[in-house]
Structures are given as structure tokens and as C-alpha cells.
Amino acid sequence: xxxxKTGPNPTDRGKRGTKxxxxxxxxxxxxxxxxxxxxxxxxxxxxPTLSEPAAPRPEPDAKNPQHLCLDxxxxxxxxxxxxxxxxxxxxxxxxxxxxxxxAAIPGYRARRWVVERIxxxxxxFRRLFIRWEKKVENYxxxxxxxxxxxxxxxxxxxx
Numbered sequence: 741x742x743x744x745k746t747g748p749n750p751t752d753r754g755k756r757g758t759k760x761x762x763x764x765x766x767x768x769x770x771x772x773x774x775x776x777x778x779x780x781x782x783x784x785x786x787x788p789t790l791s792e793p794a795a796p797r798p799e800p801d802a803k804n805p806q807h808l809c810l811d812x813x814x815x816x817x818x819x820x821x822x823x824x825x826x827x828x829x830x831x832x833x834x835x836x837x838x839x840x841x842x843a844a845i846p847g848y849r850a851r852r853w854v855v856e857r858i859x860x861x862x863x864x865f866r867r868l869f870i871r872w873e874k875k876v877e878n879y880x881x882x883x884x885x886x887x888x889x890x891x892x893x894x895x896x897x898x899x
Contacts, residue, residue, distance in 0.1 A: 747777025
């Protein structure tokens with residue numbers, strides 16, 4: 741498989757794999773993407789993902805705060821500190837919180853994140869679904885191309 745930014749996948753018999761960390765806006769437009777080995781924890785990729793935006797970030801203020809939604813895999817004190825330093829309003833469910841809601845509300849459906857939809861759209865690009873490139877630069881170039889294509893298609897739909 742690839743030389744750099746691959747690692748043993750903990751869920752797939754230790755085969756070498758790649759993890760994509762993706763940052764999107766509220767509508768699902770990709771803002772940044774980072775690649776690392778499959779054995780790398782998500783919380784370690786948050787900093788690099790947020791530090792590589794596709795467009796310059798406007799300064800948040802009291803009138804226009806910037807929100808950041810994360811799933812329960814990021815529920816660590818160091819993540820909360822890091823997000824506060826960057827000036828985001830954090831929306832993060834604690835581990836077990838969704839399970840409690842599910843039990844309390846009959847017919848409860850879990851909320852699905854727009855970032856999962858983008859990962860699904862990226863998997864339609866065959867070169868991204870299975871990483872054939874040995875050089876990480878080539879794989880990252882294809883990721884950026886897929887993000888640009890998704891943005892182009894979303895612009896046609898959303899106007």
C-alpha cells in the first residue's frame with residue numbers, strides 16, 4: 741500500500757490503511773481534509789484538520805460566533821481546550837448521551853452528520869475508496885480534486 745501516512749487498521753486484521761479527517765461547513769461543503777494512517781486516533785487529527793482551511797476563516801465575534809460540531813469520539817478535555825483556543829462554540833455530545841436520549845424518546849432517530857454524506861460521496865471516486873497510490877502527495881491531490889468536484893456539484897444544486 742502507501743509508504744507514508746498509512747498504518748495498521750485496528751478493525752481490518754491489521755491491514756495497512758489510510759484515515760481521512762474531513763472538515764465541512766453546515767451544508768456539507770468541504771473546507772479541509774487531512775490524511776494519516778488508519779491507526780491514528782481522530783482526536784489527534786483535529787488540530788491539523790482545522791489548521792488547513794480551504795478559504796481564510798473570518799474572525800468570530802459576539803454577533804457572529806462560529807460553531808463546531810463534533811461526535812463523541814472527540815470527547816476529551818484536551819479537545820475542548822483546543823477548540824476554545826481557536827474561538828469556536830463547541831457542540832459535542834458526551835459518550836452515552838445519545839444512548840440516554842434514545843431510551844427516553846420513543847421512535848428516536850439518531851442525527852446523521854453532513855460530513856458522513858461527504859465521505860460517502862468521496863467513496864464514489866474509485867481512486868479514493870481503495871488507495872492505489874503509493875505516494876501520499878498523489879492521494880492528497882485526488883482528495884482535493886474530489887472536494888473541488890463536490891463543491892462544484894453542490895454549487896449547481898444549492899445555487
